[in-house]
Amino acid sequence: MSAEPTPRFEGTDTYVATEDLTVAVNAAVALQRPLLIKGEPGTGKTVLAEEVAAALGKPLLTWHVKSTTKAQQGLYEYDAVARLRDSQLGSERVHDIGNYIVKGKLWEAFEHETGAVLLIDEIDKADIEFPNDLLLELDRMEFFVYETQQTVRATNRPIVIITSNNEKELPDAFLRRCFFHYIRFPDPDTMAAIVAAHHADVGERLVRDALAVFYGLRDVPHLKKKPSTSELLDWLRLLAMANTELGVEDGKPLSDAPPYLGALIKNEEDVARVDHHLKGGSSGRRFS
Numbered sequence: 001m002s003a004e005p006t007p008r009f010e011g012t013d014t015y016v017a018t019e020d021l022t023v024a025v026n027a028a029v030a031l032q033r034p035l036l037i038k039g040e041p042g043t044g045k046t047v048l049a050e051e052v053a054a055a056l057g058k059p060l061l062t063w064h065v066k067s068t069t070k071a072q073q074g075l076y077e078y079d080a081v082a083r084l085r086d087s088q089l090g091s092e093r094v095h096d097i098g099n100y101i102v103k104g105k106l107w108e109a110f111e112h113e114t115g116a117v118l119l120i121d122e123i124d125k126a127d128i129e130f131p132n133d134l135l136l137e138l139d140r141m142e143f144f145v146y147e148t149q150q151t152v153r154a155t156n157r158p159i160v161i162i163t164s165n166n167e168k169e170l171p172d173a174f175l176r177r178c179f180f181h182y183i184r185f186p187d188p189d190t191m192a193a194i195v196a197a198h199h200a201d202v203g204e205r206l207v208r209d210a211l212a213v214f215y216g217l218r219d220v221p222h223l224k225k226k227p228s229t230s231e232l233l234d235w236l237r238l239l240a241m242a243n244t245e246l247g248v249e250d251g252k253p254l255s256d257a258p259p260y261l262g263a264l265i266k267n268e269e270d271v272a273r274v275d276h277h278l279k280g281g282s283s284g285r286r287f288s
Helices: 019-031 045-056 080-089 105-111 132-140 188-198 204-218 229-241 268-279
Strands: 035-039 060-064 076-078 101-103 117-121 142-145 150-153 159-164 179-183
Touching: 019 035, 019 045, 019 159, 019 179, 035 045, 045 060, 045 117, 045 159, 060 105, 101 105, 105 117, 105 142, 105 150, 132 142, 188 204, 188 229, 204 229
Parallel strands: 035 159, 035 179, 060 117, 117 159
Antiparallel strands: 076 101, 142 150
C-alpha cells in the first residue's frame, strides 16, 4: 500500500503566499523541522500559522510568548498550591498527583492523533535561554514528567511555526534545528493581490491611489515605524466605509496629509516627519 502524499501549502483565499514562502513552509514540513519566520511586524507571520492550519485541515494551538514566559510552561506545570489546598480540605484528589499537572501547549500538540499546527509566537520576547530550553523537546518530540514518572511522546509530529520580530538574537544551536524564512515586505503587485483578497469590494481607483500613498509613506526617511500590511488593510477599510477618495495625481497626494493618517502612522515623531516631508523639499507636496 503506497503512503498518502504529504499535503502541501499553497496559500488560501485570504492569504496570498509568495512562491518562496510556500517553498519554505513545505520544506519545513517535509524535513519535520520547526519553521522560523521573521519579518517586519504586520507582514503576516502570525496569520501564516492560522492559514497553514486551515489549508492542511489541522487544529491550531497558539503559545503567545511574553517576557516572563518559561519553556517549562509549554510542557506542563505542577500546581502545588492546589494540591496543598485539597490536602487541607481532605479531598480524595490529593492522592493522584496527576490531578495537579497542567498541560502546556507542546503537550497538547503532542496528543493530537492527526497532528496539529503549533504556533510559538514572538519567541524573541522571552529570556535568551528560552529557545535552548526547548531544543531537546522540539528535536525528539518528547519530554519527561518527573512528578508522574511518565514520558510524553508526540502521537503525530506537529508542524511547528515559530515567529520572531528580531528583538534579540536567537542561539545558534536553536537556529541549526530550524528551517528559516524571512518574509520580505510585499511589492506593489503582491500587495494589490493581498488587498483584493481582503477588500474585493473596494474600487480599483481607491486601491491604486491608496497604494501610491502607502508606499510613499514607507519611503519617508527616518520613520521609526513604517506602516505595515495590516495597517494598510485597516486604512483601506476606513476609506471605503467613509466613501473617501484620495486626491492623488501621478502617484502624488494633492493635500498636505492623507485622511485617517492615524491608521498608518503610530507615533508623534513620525507624524512630524511625514508632515515635514509632505510640505518640504524642492518638489513641493510629494512622496519621493
